[in-house]
Amino acid sequence: MTAGVYKLTEIPEHSGKEVEPPDSSERSSEKSVSLELTSMVTRDSLSVLGLTYIVKRWEGSWWKGCCMRPRMVKSVLTNVSMHVSSGQLTALLGNSGSGKTSLLNVIANRASGQIVGGVYLNNTLMTEKVFQHEAGYVMQDDRLIANLTVRETLTFTASLKFAKAATEVITERVNRVIGDIGLRHVADNKVGGLLDRGISGGERRRVSIAAQLLQDPKLLLLDEPTTGLDSCTANDLVANLAELAKKRGKIIMMTIHQPRSEIFKLVDQVAILSQGELVYGGPSVQMVPYFTDLGYPCPKYSNPLDDYIDLASIDRRDNAVEEESTQRVGVLKAAFVHSTIFRQTLSNIHQDTRILQTIETFQQNAAGFIQDPPGFYFTFQALVWRMTVNLKRDRSALAVRLFQLGLFALFMWLFIFRLSNNQESIQDRIGLFFQSGQVSAYVGLVNGVSIFPPIRDLYDREARDGLYTFLVFILAYFVQILPFHFVSSAVFSSIVYWAIGLYPDAKRFGIYYSVVMMMHYIGEMLGVIFMGIFKSTSVATSVTGLVLAISGLIASGFLVSLQNMLQIFQDFSWANVFKYSSEIFMANEFHQLEFSCDEGSGMFNCAIIHLHYFRTIIPPGVPCLIQVGDDYLNIAFPDAVDNLSVNFAVMAGFVGALFITTLVVYKIRGVRNLH
Ligand SMILES: Nc1ncnc2c1ncn2[C@@H]1O[C@H](COP(=O)(O)OP(=O)(O)OP(=O)(O)O)[C@@H](O)[C@H]1O
DSSP states (O other): OEEEEOOGGGOOOOOOOOOOOOOHHHHHHHHHTTTSOHHHHSOOEEEEEEEEEEEEEEEOOGGGTSOOEEEEEEEEEEEEEEEEETTOEEEEEOSTTSSHHHHHHHHTTOOOSEEEEEEEETTEEOOHHHHHHHEEEEOSSOOOOTTSBHHHHHHHHHHHHTTTSOHHHHHHHHHHHHHHTTOGGGTTSBOOOSSSOOSOHHHHHHHHHHHHHTTOOSEEEESSTTTTSOHHHHHHHHHHHHHHHHHHTOEEEEEOSSOOHHHHHHOSEEEEEETTEEEEEEEHHHHHHHHHHTTOOOOTTSOHHHHHHHHTSOOOSSHHHHHHHHHHHHHHHHHHHTSHHHHHHHHHHHHHHSSOBOHHHHHHHTOSTTTSOOOHHHHHHHHHHHHHHHHHHOHHHHHHHHHHHHHHHHHHHHHHOSOOSSTHHHHHHHHHHHHHHHHHHHHHHHHHHHHHHHHHHHHHHHHHTTSOOHHHHHHHHHHHHHHHHHHHHHHHHHIIIIIHTOOOOHHHHHHHHHHHHHHHHHHHHHHHHHHHHOSOHHHHHHHHHHHHHHHHHHHSSSSSOGGGSOHHHHHHHTTOHHHHHHHHHHHHHHTTOBOOOOHHHHHHHHHHHIIIIIOOOOOTTOOOSOSBHHHHHHHHSTTTTTTHHHHHHHHHHHHHHHHHHHHHHHHHHOOOOOO
């Protein structure tokens, strides 16, 4: 590699001529062997030409009385030019904030700011599609499914990447990558997570790398692959990457923090960034002589990488040293622009990008089954399979999903034990139905919060890699959770309905169960929606919890009857699912249910009901007003019996509307960049 700063005005003219595409017979023969190691026989190169990356920063602060306003204030990268070839391992170095990750993001088409200059893989402009087809990006955090084995993880990714390939081909590819990256000894071990120990941190990192190697990319980017690993494991990993670059002819570029001197011997190329500009970019063997010529020899026994990163850093301890180090870095940047290494960079870039290939030609040349995206149904099935297997193997999560709601029902049973039909039981029933709606929705939310966030983060990574879209992801998630909701709602409903003793009728039980099930599902849907809106899971959980609590308070009619609420709350209740669930619960239970009339307690209970709901004075001499449940319905939930089917339909409509809302939210949200 050679690297350097290239003035934008000096960007070479391209002839615009295209490379002749191979004829169709050639392409079809390529198709059958498209898993062969093409990168071994061709020389590939990555050219970064005059790259400048500018981001908008929020400025100002509301507490100082001014509004936050975006301003184009920061140039994260300035005129960076690099040229690297296949077979080489490149280390991107620099102090914190020097722009290493940003450079990888720009190369990978994942940066969101304004970009000037170009990135080319061979002679093709790097677009998102080209990157997805020809390159892999291993981000800092390993996003893996804890309960799959290493082999299952890779087979799943391979089956989405090569949807049209035969099983043997996928197996062969997975085995080869497992061998290449040194995972053979843990191939059938569970990946594990934070709580459930599986393979080691270094091995997890290798699984993330292996997932990117499956499609045999020409270019592999890694953001701090050694972070969090002990020095021995880190060295092993870098040695493995260096070997991979040479053996498989790949361009491998990694950012690295605090590189040890052993790593220096393993890398072929070094690029040192300072404040977004290169102070050196070239062969590792030329680095020490280069800086020595500039008057900065590397002291004996010190690590040259550490030494020159320090040299290229701005020291901000006090004004004097800051000024001195800023001047020094300025001189280093300028010196590099005038170096022979830099001139060689420009010459190499010019050579490789002289005749640009259009994206269309690239796609024709690259046609093979790797490019064919898997069908919607295939991806849907694969995602449902993975989510289900993951949950089934996590016994505690599975138990929580299936029985948390039932456990609550058990407490309700212990608390109420058995309902009678006296006047006091009216109040008990109201409380029971209030809880039935609230708790089922809330537990749905809690279940989603414990399971959805890691799956969503994985979706971000895999969607970025072009494996599937938000539509199939959301659909798969909502379908996959359905059986668990059926079971947990059934456990809850059975305990509440039969043990506590609601209206003894199978059809009415079915109605109660359906409403509980829908509320449980709606709770989780709301959680998924808010986890799409807010980055932070805890904020999303709090907001969803608040929305559920307030909705239940305002619209259920259990705390204050709808007729006695302010008009604005009455209007709001029409758009609130608790209004409909409450009406169904009440009509389902109270219709034709007879209540006994014991004078003393009846008077007392009726007084409570009257004061609470109707704010009227009890007529003297009336022992109790509610003799049949319909008496109560007529006053507190009029039309609830007549509207039973309509209310059901409205609730189903809510489920549909929330599904569409989820799709809209995730469409707008897009795919988030992860670290
Ligand atoms: N989208 C963005 N909006 C605002 N500032 C940004 C954005 N992207 C990068 N930056 C800023 O650019 C600088 C370089 O960031 P980057 O993450 O590339 O540095 P780095 O060298 O990878 O740092 P580290 O080694 O600490 O990860 C930082 O000051 C960062 O805050």
